Amino acid sequence: MAATLLLEQAFNGLQAGVTLFLIAAGLTLVLGIMDFVNLAHGVQVMIGAYAATFLAALTGNFFLGIALAIPFTFASGYLLEWLIIRHLYRRDHMEQVLATFGLILFFNELIRIGFGPASLFSNLPPSLSGFVEIVPGSPYPVFRVVIIGVGFLCALAIHLLVAHTKIGAMVRAGASNPDMTAALGVNIKMLFRLLFATGATCAGLAGMMLGPLTSVEPGMGEPLLILSLVVIIIGGIGSVRGAFIAAVMIGIVDTMGRVLLPVLLRGFMDQAAADGAGPALASMLVYILMAVILVVKPTGLFPPKG
Amino acid sequence: MQGAKDYLRQLAVSAPGLWVLIAGFMVLPVYTSFADLPFWNDIAMRIMLLGMASMGLNLVLGFGGMVSFGHAAFIGIGAYCAGIANYYGMDNGWLQLAMALCVCAASGFVIGYLSLRTAGIYFIMITLAFAQMLYFLFVSLEKFGGDDGMATDRSDFILIDLYEPLRLYYLILCALVITGIILSVLVRSRFGVTLQAIKSNPSRVEAMGLVPFKFKMTAYVISAMICGMAGALFTSWQEYVSPDIMHWTRSGELMIIIVLGGLGTLTGPLLGAICFFLLEEFLPEIIAWIAPDYAENWMIIFGPVLIAIVLFARGGLLGACSRLSALARSGGRL
DSSP states (O other), X not given: OHHHHHHHHHHHHHHHHHHHHHHHHHHHHHHHHHOOOOTTHHHHHHHHHHHXXXXXXXXXXHHHHHHHHHHHHHHHHHHHHHHTGGGTTTSOHHHHHHHHHHHHHHHHHHHHHHHOSSOBOOOOOTTTSSEEEEETTEEEEHXXXXXXXXXXXXXXXXXXXXXXXXXXXXXXXXXXXXXXHHHTTOOHHHHHHHXXXXXXXXXXXXXXXXXXXXXXXXXXXXXXXXXXXXXXXXXOTTOHHHHHHHHHHHHHHHHHHHHHHHHHHTTTSOHHHHHHHHHHHHHHHHHHHHHHHHHHSXXXXXXXXX | OHHHHHHHHHHHHHOHHHHHHHHHHHHHHHHHHHTTOHHHHHHHHHHHHHHHHHHHHHIIIIISOOOOSOTXXXXXXXXXXXXXXXXXXXXXXXXXXXXXXXHHHHHHHHHHHHHTTSOTHHHHHHHHHHHHHHHHHHHHOGGGTGGGOEEOOOOBBTTBOTTSHHHHHHHHHHHHHHHHHHHHHHHHSHHHHHHHHHHHOHHHHHHTTOOHHHHHHHHHHHHHHHHXXXXXXXXXXXXXXXXXXXXXXXXXHHHHHHHHHOTTOSSXXXXXXXXXXXXXXXXXXXXXXXXXXXXXXXXXXXXXXXXXXXXXXXXXXXXXXXXXXXXXXTTTOO
């Protein structure tokens, strides 16, 4: 029993991890390549979740909703970069933090006006709401397996895109020397804008998949944003591989901590107190991990070369 | 004696705006009691407390160039020092303050020592991480109210009877004045000048045989203590403490206040705090006047205002003021 429970939680951790990776991937590329701290990245998660929930309800089809929400989040990221973000690349980090903080306030309020402060809930279609037995005897939700699958596919796609395509080569060239790359005839501004929009879409996709698992509400992106900042710092800024490893690590540490800590705490305090303190202490675990890693390796585990 | 007088005059001249604002706070209660607006005293106390904390953060952020995104943690530690002391029946306000200062100095030392090994974006994030860690620590402490926080008894500042409504107001004002004096002295001292030199060129300072790390650490610990003092007084004022006081958005708020007023100036943070909370008070009313249904959605205006400030108002309100006065002096020619 205990072993299957642990295994199930490990899968949950993996699912949380790949979701975090989807959010962190865009963040790490934008930060690593454009040196831009984007606190408003969590907003994209929220936009994705709302778009998918709304469009799914409108069309009556979950898959169609997601299919329509993906171009929508891409467009929103493209527009945001064009309107605001591109004016901030040359500013210092603190100004970027403040301006994108302003964006968070704006978008959370916009959603609150548009959809109300209450959470939206969405139902999974029957084809995704079943269970599979990965381990005989313990049913596991199909949807979470799908999320893990989609996350891995996206990770692979991003890796191939950045490391093995011409566009990826241009992006990497642009990162190490934007002026020289522009002089070679690459439209670097457009490249960055598309990269930003792609990152926004990945974050939006994470939001779409989280929608049916959690509540879709204004401000839902910020806790995820902070966790994905932790992920990219641990992984090394600008490193997609680092982000993936760190995301899975954080996902598993966080999930397992939430399950195991209360059990451990019950050993030396009463059950109610342990159940209360466990999850909060588990939330601390992630930050403790980050602080330890930064103290030992001040530029993260896998700082990109060059 | 003469020397001391000169020194005081120099201090006053170094940040005249700060002392004007403080004088304003000094006479405000007279106005509010005549106009029968006691509600404004409460807002003024809030402004003074967060202004004080911002002044503390500004030492690190503005003068030292270290972008700490986790200073709300020290406000929280200070607030919980007072709150927890109260929980165990120690309601002596002075002891609570002393405790908050000591604990904040110690935690500022530890967090600063670990964080200052990193730089740039990593420093922003590690300070945020420590703040989150402490936030979740206090959320997990069910004994002290956990998520919901706990109500505290009125702190007892011996000799100062807080049942008299305005006593706490002037106590907070005193703390603000002390903070102002300490910071003006510090910024003008050898230490402050070195700190600012480190901000603009650390390697040169190092080449002169000084150790930048020590100066940064000292500034970090002092700013943590100032935030802690604000936090402890916050508990006395609210008679309530919850993890909300150290939510990460509070760290953002402090940064907004500083940038709004003027980064790296003595007057800026207090001016920024005044403007920030006046905006918070009046923006909903202005919106209610135009579109009554959306009064509570004032953030939708505040967000873009913030972006505009970052994009267009270099140097914050103080910078805008000095540009305006330069314009006036030059007779309208740019």
